Amino acid sequence: MADYFEYRHTVGFEETNLVGNVYYVNYLSWQGRCREMFLKLRAPAVLAEIQDDLKLFTLKVDCEFFAEITAFDDLSIRMRLADLAQTQLEFTFDYVKLDADGTETLVARGRQRVACMRGPNTATVPSLVPEALLTALEPYAHTTAARPERTA
Helix, strand or coil: CCCCEEEEEECCHHHECCCCEECCHHHHHHHHHHHHHHHHHHCHHHHHHHHHCEEEEEEEEEEEECCCCECCCEEEEEEEEEEECCCEEEEEEEEEEECCCCCEEEEEEEEEEEEEEECCCCCCEECCCCHHHHHHHHHHECCCCCCCCCCC
């Protein structure tokens, strides 16, 4: 089993700029899509909590670019858990171009910090990372992202 959650994507024309390479904002969109697909496929119980009162606030995102990609390039966006605290998580994202000959090229690397919050929109407060999310993320954690101790 891989130590990352993978979301595969083929770049479309609408994601490129006039020069023909991918417009930078799409990398951030793909981070969000990868995280959403992780929740759908590996942590559906968390989606039920989001329907209730759990909110996942994105606090910070970044992306460093190493190579250009263009329309119809095939990508693997690989998400790992980099840091885990009582109420926050940080993910890393590797953007890997997949060539037909099996060659893989790292074209970008990103990060995303997320806070777990609960309560009505006018009065949200920090909340512990849900147990179902902790369990779903275990296979994708860097060695430094240990499960936080819970107090009763």
